[in-house]
Every structure is written in structure tokens, then in C-alpha cells.
Amino acid sequence: MSILQVENLNKAFGGLKVTNDVSLSLSVGERLALIGPNGAGKTTLVNQVAGFLHSDQGTISLNGQDITRWPAHRRVQNGLVRTFQISKLAPGLPAVEQVAMAIHQREGSLKNMWRNRWNYKPVVDEAMSLLEELRLTHLAMATPESMAYGDQRQLEIALALALRPKVLLLDEPMAGVPQGEAQLILNALTLLPKDLAVIIIEHDMDLVFRFADRIVVLANGAVLAEGTPDEIRKNEVVRAVYLGKAELA
Ligand SMILES: Nc1ncnc2c1ncn2[C@@H]1O[C@H](COP(=O)(O)OP(=O)(O)O)[C@@H](O)[C@H]1O
Ligand SMILES: [Mg+2]
Numbered sequence: 194m195s196i197l198q199v200e201n202l203n204k205a206f207g208g209l210k211v212t213n214d215v216s217l218s219l220s221v222g223e224r225l226a227l228i229g230p231n232g233a234g235k236t237t238l239v240n241q242v243a244g245f246l247h248s249d250q251g252t253i254s255l256n257g258q259d260i261t262r263w264p265a266h267r268r269v270q271n272g273l274v275r276t277f278q279i280s281k282l283a284p285g286l287p288a289v290e291q292v293a294m295a296i297h298q299r300e301g302s303l304k305n306m307w308r309n310r311w312n313y314k315p316v317v318d319e320a321m322s323l324l325e326e327l328r329l330t331h332l333a334m335a336t337p338e339s340m341a342y343g344d345q346r347q348l349e350i351a352l353a354l355a356l357r358p359k360v361l362l363l364d365e366p367m368a369g370v371p372q373g374e375a376q377l378i379l380n381a382l383t384l385l386p387k388d389l390a391v392i393i394i395e396h397d398m399d400l401v402f403r404f405a406d407r408i409v410v411l412a413n414g415a416v417l418a419e420g421t422p423d424e425i426r427k428n429e430v431v432r433a434v435y436l437g438k439a440e441l442a
Pocket of ligand 1: 206211229230231232233234235236237238
């Protein structure tokens, strides 16, 4: 069953066509990787899907509903959640409090957070059990600036999950993560709920080929190729345009 459907999406900045008639669909629980050279339009496409950018043309449907004109927050409320290429963590605030804030955001109870302690305890409990599910309990009281990059990125994934997404958009979860911590991110990704559909933008081909059920290759704003990791690995056009042969050997 399709959870997300993008049809003939277009976006231009001035004269520059950045999203060129892109169509793609995502099934419940599917892991889709969006790859392509820098400037291919990956982040722009994710911004359009998440509602941070208006599309010039095309439609976006979530669970059969046309969401093309919905603002970003309404998409989030309906289960379409993204993380950012650049970190949005709140400095100085312990991890568990950040997750609690995300839960309050989901429940629409953020302004009650400090007033209503009766409400607050179940939220903290939920935040703790979410951290536990992701094996991040040891980070509960840590602030982002005291964390390794890899841990920060995992916390960002926890914040997104606190919103109970049906579709998660991950824009370069490995960005800035040193090689030695890459395994942490891969572990976090393998712990994601099985029924969650994921679109991941990532340059780390090792992660992409391990994680993805399907890969879409973007070039100059258009879909250059689409297929299983095996099909993409063998695709001569993709190899020529983007993937170094050595990487795929
Ligand atoms: N707000 C913007 N205004 C003008 N040009 C933009 C804007 N955002 C992105 N671009 C351009 O669109 C192209 C695609 O960018 P982006 O979506 O960030 O690519 P990617 O994420 O694949 O590296 C690039 O040429 C970039 O310079
Ligand atoms: Mg990008």
C-alpha cells in the first residue's frame, strides 16, 4: 500500500529548474534512498514534500489525501516528519527534555509543559522509553553540546520518532559524523519501526546499499534511475554519471 505519492513535482528558483517533473511513491514500511550529486535537488525535493517549499506544479499525497497545499505543521501532525541536514537541537537542554518537548508538540500541549506536572510525568516516561528503544538511555541527561556528533544525530532521529511519523524524511543523517561513529547511525536506522516508511538522502554509499529497499537517483532535478540496490549498482548510466565504479565493486 502506498503511503506517500509524489506526482510530476516541479520547482524553479529564478530560471533554474531544480525539481524537474519528479514522481515517486513510497509503500508502508519501505526504505527509499534518494541519491545524486551535490546540487541534484535532493534537499529541495524533501523540502517540497515536507511543506517547507511550495511546488510550482505537481501533487503530493499522504495516505491517499492530497496534501500539496498543506502547511508543514499539518503534514507533521498527519505523520510526515523530517530531520534536517543541519542540526536543529536545542543547546543546553538535556536529551530527555528535548524528546519530551517533541511529545508535547505532538500532543499540542507544549504550553502546559511546565505548569501541569500531572501531564508531565507520563510524557517523561514516554520520552525515557523512546530513548531506551533506541538504546540511548545513557544520553538522557546529556546536553547536545556535550555529545559526540553521532549521538547528536541519533537524538535527532529520536525527536522525529517522538512525533510518531508514518513517513520519515532523513536528510543526510551521517553529515558531520566521523567515520568511527558511522556504525552508531546505521544501528539507529536498523532500530526504526518496521512499519515506518523512510526516505533517506545520503552520500555514504555503504549505508545506502545496506539500508535501502529501493534507490532513486536524481540528477539535475530529474529522476535519472530508479530500482533495487542491485539494479542501481549495475546501471551503466548511474555508474557513468554518479557512482565511481570502484565504490560499487
Ligand atoms: N532557496 C534557493 N534559491 C535558489 N537556488 C537554490 C535554493 N535552494 C537550492 N537552490 C539551488 O538548487 C539546486 C539544488 O540544491 P539542493 O536541493 O540543495 O541539492 P542537493 O541537496 O541535491 O545537494 C542547487 O543548484 C542550489 O544551488
Ligand atoms: Mg542537500
